[in-house]
Amino acid sequence: MGKGTVAIHEDIAAFLASHADEGYRAFQAKLIPNIDAATIVGVRTPELRKFAKGLARREDAGEFLAALPHGAFEENQLHSFVIAQERDFGKLVGEIERFLPFADNWATCDQLSCRGLAANPDAALVKVRQWLESDHEYTVRFAIGVLLQLFLDERFRPEFFEWVVAVSRPEYYVNMVRAWYFAEALAKQPAAAERVIASGALDEWTHNKAIQKAIESRRIPFEQKGRLRALKRRS
Known part of the structure; x- marks a missing residue:
């Protein structure tokens, strides 16, 4: 040393x-x-x-x-x-x-x-795709966090929802950020995100947790919260 x-x-x-x-x-x-x-x-x-x-x-x-x-x-x-x-x-x-x-x-x-990654969004997305395929729990969580923080506003593309839906892992902290991602998406890209929720593409736990977090948000309109409540899944 x-x-x-x-x-x-x-x-x-x-x-x-x-x-x-x-x-x-x-x-x-x-x-x-x-x-x-x-x-x-x-x-x-x-x-x-x-x-x-x-x-x-x-x-x-x-x-x-x-x-x-x-x-x-x-x-x-x-x-x-x-x-x-x-x-x-x-x-x-x-x-x-x-x-x-x-x-x-x-x-x-x-x-x-991850804010510095916004300097080169296209290259950042290439890395996000790689990180989503990682075997490491927190690398995957970080990748979804990048999509949440940098790619839910003017840089948003519907295919990003497909990337997050496709993540299939058992870890609590990965699925919690997936739920957080879709809760944010329901506020920022409401029509597209609500279609994903309505489709049932997410696993039940993440689906219901995303709805719960969205309903708790002050940014979600009352009418939208009503539709989301109706979409909750019960085993």
């Missing part, structure tokens, strides 16, 4: 120790039950984001990014926030693909910003 690597890891460890909050650590452990609570330090996200801005400007930042896997949940969060600041599309994709296999929870996955 080089001198630079030691320095940046010591600085990160010192930062995490000085900003640890036991109450917040316990709160985070409940929100992310699938990871070892001992890996959670308890540092709030705004503090991590602020610190990550400084890390990204360091000459030895690359040494931290290369030191995978990280030991602490907050180190993964810092990693996400650092690479999100990359403005070169090719480098950003490379960093995302290097990091995604080590994402082991929904929070790290969802806080890995």
Whole structure:
């Protein structure tokens, strides 16, 4: 381990120790039950984001990014926030693909910003198709998150619904983001999304969860909520 690597890891460890909050650590452990609570330090996200801005400007930042896997949940969060600041599309994709296999929870996955991928939407969609075919749960979740955040407005194409419908996996956190995606679609692309729901193309759990989340949304008109309630499936 080089001198630079030691320095940046010591600085990160010192930062995490000085900003640890036991109450917040316990709160985070409940929100992310699938990871070892001992890996959670308890540092709030705004503090991590602020610190990550400084890390990204360091000459030895690359040494931290290369030191995978990280030991602490907050180190993964810092990693996400650092690479999100990359403005070169090719480098950003490379960093995302290097990091995604080590994402082991929904929070790290969802806080890995995909906004930089909007710089080249066509190339981003090529990567999304690849990520959707991954064997890794959170890579698939990230891919659907990209479609949700970047491709439900002016960049939307009906075929994207087919991509998400075609994802057939047992993991809760994959199917939850599929439901979230269609709930958002019911607000942003209501006619097309409602046709998908009415078709019964989704598995029952995702179908019903998407309807539930849409009905809870203030952006869905009363009349549409009535139609969606009628479409709920009962075993």
